[in-house]
Amino acid sequence: KPSKRIAGIVPSGKDGWEVHFAAWNRKQAGEDIIVLSVGDHDFDTPSETIEACVTAVRGSNHHYTPLPGLPRLRKAMAAASTACSGMLTEPDEVIATAGGQGALYAAVQGVLDPGDHAIVVAPYYATYPNTFSAAGASFTVVETPAEDGFQPRADMIQAALKPNTRAILINTPNNPTGAVYSRERLEQLANICKEHDLWLLSDEVYWTLGGGEHISPRSLPGMAERTLVINSMSKSHGMTGWRMGWLTGPKAMIALMVDLNLVTTYGLPAFISIACAEALENHYGVKDIAERYAARRTVFLDALRGANEVTVRGSEGGMYIMLDVSAVEPDDEKFAWTLLDKEKVGVMPGSSFGEAAAGHIRISLCQSEPILKEAALRVRRFASNYR
Numbered sequence: 267k268p269s270k271r272i273a274g275i276v277p278s279g280k281d282g283w284e285v286h287f288a289a290w291n292r293k294q295a296g297e298d299i300i301v302l303s304v305g306d307h308d309f310d311t312p313s314e315t316i317e318a319c320v321t322a323v324r325g326s327n328h329h330y331t332p333l334p335g336l337p338r339l340r341k342a343m344a345a346a347s348t349a350c351s352g353m354l355t356e357p358d359e360v361i362a363t364a365g366g367q368g369a370l371y372a373a374v375q376g377v378l379d380p381g382d383h384a385i386v387v388a389p390y391y392a393t394y395p396n397t398f399s400a401a402g403a404s405f406t407v408v409e410t411p412a413e414d415g416f417q418p419r420a421d422m423i424q425a426a427l428k429p430n431t432r433a434i435l436i437n438t439p440n441n442p443t444g445a446v447y448s449r450e451r452l453e454q455l456a457n458i459c460k461e462h463d464l465w466l467l468s469d470e471v472y473w474t475l476g477g478g479e480h481i482s483p484r485s486l487p488g489m490a491e492r493t494l495v496i497n498s499m500s501k502s503h504g505m506t507g508w509r510m511g512w513l514t515g516p517k518a519m520i521a522l523m524v525d526l527n528l529v530t531t532y533g534l535p536a537f538i539s540i541a542c543a544e545a546l547e548n549h550y551g552v553k554d555i556a557e558r559y560a561a562r563r564t565v566f567l568d569a570l571r572g573a574n575e576v577t578v579r580g581s582e583g584g585m586y587i588m589l590d591v592s593a594v595e596p597d598d599e600k601f602a603w604t605l606l607d608k609e610k611v612g613v614m615p616g617s618s619f620g621e622a623a624a625g626h627i628r629i630s631l632c633q634s635e636p637i638l639k640e641a642a643l644r645v646r647r648f649a650s651n652y653r
């Protein structure tokens with residue numbers, strides 16, 4: 267029989283994916299469906315990165331790599347962490363992982379023993395609960411109220427603390443809400459971590475898509491020694507399928523993570539590591555991708571303006587827009603299904619991301635500007651004609 271940890275890995279929340287699969291299948295069958303339900307780019311990896319990989323694979327980069335990552339890659343990741351946090355980061359404060367998910371897994375394994383407890387700030391990315399279950403740890407979900415712009419609330423987090431709480435997991439810019447946590451709220455969170463001797467696990471995979479200045483809680487006073495930052499090549503560099511990310515944290519903790527890599531990946535692919543190093547060193551695609559999502563957000567929200575039935579919440583950064591549709595239809599799943607049937611737009615029902623996002627829909631900005639504009643017009647028409 268399988269271990270409890272493995273058997274305990276189950277899809278979390280309500281199954282919003284059914285709407286996505288229906289939208290996708292109907293599009294494949296030739297219908298004019300606009301699919302705004304996934305979080306993957308609609309464009310390829312920048313050609314410079316692809317060339318770097320081809321050159322590397324044609325060279326003799328076909329061998330094992332050091333467990334913490336190739337020295338050149340580690341240096342490039344440390345430089346990216348310096349930019350992300352504003353704190354000078356040394357190569358031995360970072361470790362290369364298989365995607366942001368690999369970094370998240372390492373962080374959770376690194377700070378929680380079976381039986382320990384964590385706080386997961388919601389709405390959250392779908393894999394979070396299972397990542398704790400896989401470590402044998404329990405967790406409490408603490409919602410961020412929609413009317414508060416999905417910002418974390420210190421009083422709600424305090425109320426969820428237990429004697430065995432070891433860590434808090436946050437994500438800013440946020441998936442699914444697009445909220446970018448304010449300095450004030452991050453400081454409040456940091457104070458809780460310091461007061462109760464907790465780790466802060468900070469998922470910052472969308473840090474280049476935040477619009478303004480990115481605030482990493484690692485840079486707040488007294489936080490560098492208790493923060494582990496999850497970073498990724500996926501979103502910032504247009505490299506979702508390359509499966510590369512990294513974890514940043516105190517040297518001693520990162521040294522232990524090297525041992526974890528021994529029993530998980532046993533090092534990452536050499537030619538992909540070289541391509542990632544070159545992409546990081548030269549910022550391939552980063553500015554262009556950030557500008558693209560900012561322009562898409564503006565186009566969508568502009569086209570939606572005047573739709574009084576729906577309210578925009580969060581939606582400041584990342585790849586997503588969150589719309590409160592409860593004034594039209596409180597059942598967000600019903601809204602999503604009916605929107606798909608009537609106006610042929612596929613979106614994710616908010617309730618699949620937790621209670622606070624119920625009555626909302628999540629829209630991915632993973633389509634071109636004209637398509638997003640058309641989608642906004644369809645949502646607007648749908649909302650005003652509903653019932």
Ligand code: PLP
Binds near residue numbers: 367497
């Ligand atoms: N964290 C968040 C908030 C995400 O949205 C995602 C992917 O969608 C990940 C982590 C995982 O990213 P990666 O592709 O780097 O594993």
